[in-house]
Amino acid sequence: EVHLVESGGGLLQPGGSLKLFCAASGFTFNTHAMHWVRQVPGKGLEWVSSIGGGSDDAHYAESVRGRFTIFRDDSKNTVSLQMSSLRAEDTAVYYCAKDRESGNSIWDAFDIWGQGTMVTISS
Amino acid sequence: ETVLTQSPGTLSLSPGERATLSCRASQSVSSNYLAWYQQKPGQAPRLLIYGASSRATGIPDRFSGSGSGTDFTLTISRLEPEDFALYYCQQYGHSPLMYTFGPGTKLEI
Numbered sequence: 001e002v003h004l005v006e007s008g009g010g011l012l013q014p015g016g017s018l019k020l021f022c023a024a025s026g027f028t029f030n031t032h033a034m035h036w037v038r039q040v041p042g043k044g045l046e047w048v049s050s051i052g053g054g055s056d057d058a059h060y061a062e063s064v065r066g067r068f069t070i071f072r073d074d075s076k077n078t079v080s081l082q083m084s085s086l087r088a089e090d091t092a093v094y095y096c097a098k099d100r101e102s103g104n105s106i107w108d109a110f111d112i113w114g115q116g117t118m119v120t121i122s123s
Numbered sequence: 124e125t126v127l128t129q130s131p132g133t134l135s136l137s138p139g140e141r142a143t144l145s146c147r148a149s150q151s152v153s154s155n156y157l158a159w160y161q162q163k164p165g166q167a168p169r170l171l172i173y174g175a176s177s178r179a180t181g182i183p184d185r186f187s188g189s190g191s192g193t194d195f196t197l198t199i200s201r202l203e204p205e206d207f208a209l210y211y212c213q214q215y216g217h218s219p220l221m222y223t224f225g226p227g228t229k230l231e232i
C-alpha cells in the first residue's frame with residue numbers, strides 16, 4: 001500500500017527554522033516527483049514546493065522562495081522541506097504528496113497525500 | 124499566474140441529486156492540466172479527476188470531469204451521503220512549474 005507520513009511540525013517563534021520530513025513507502029520513490037502543499041486550518045490549499053523524480057529539479061511558490069528548500073533522499077525514500085525565516089503566515093498544516101506520473105521532469109496531479117503535520121509560528 | 128475561480132461557493136443538495144461544480148481559469152489551462160480533489164474535515168485531500176476528465180484510481184464512476192481551455196466542470200451524477208465535502212480544482216503549468224488551487228466549493232446537505 002502506498003503511504004506517506006509527515007513529521008517535524010511544531011511551535012516556533014517568528015524568524016526560526018524548521019525541517020519537515022516525509023517518509024514514503026509502497027511505490028518506486030525515485031521515479032516520482034514529490035510535492036509539499038500547505039493549508040491554514042479552515043482555509044484553502046496552497047502549493048509550496050515540488051522536486052522532480054530522480055532529480056534535484058526544485059520549484060517553489062513565490063511566497064516561500066528563498067526561505068524554503070526541498071530535498072529528496074532516494075536512498076531513504078524521504079523528501080524534506082527546510083524552512084527558515086519563518087513568519088506567522090507560514091502557520092499551516094503541511095502535506096506531503098506524491099505525483100501521479102513517474103519519470104524525470106514529469107509533473108502531474110497529486111494522487112497520494114500524507115496526513116499532514118502542523119506548523120505554528122507564534123511569539 | 125493563473126487564478127482559479129470556483130462556483131458556487133456553497134452548494135446545498137440532497138442525496139440522490141446531481142451536483143455540478145464549476146472551475147474557471149483566468150487563462151487557458153495548457154494540455155488540460157486540471158485536477159479535482161475532495162477533502163473531508165480532518166482529512167487530507169483525495170484526487171478525484173486529473174487531466175480534466177480522467178478518473179483517478181478507485182474513484183466511483185458517478186464522478187466525472189469535463190471542460191477545456193478556461194472552463195471546467197466536476198459532475199457528481201447521484202449524490203451519496205459520503206460525497207458531502209469540500210471540492211478543490213487545481214491547475215498545473217509547466218513553464219515555470221506552478222500549481223494553483225481554486226478556493227473550493229463546499230457541497231452540503
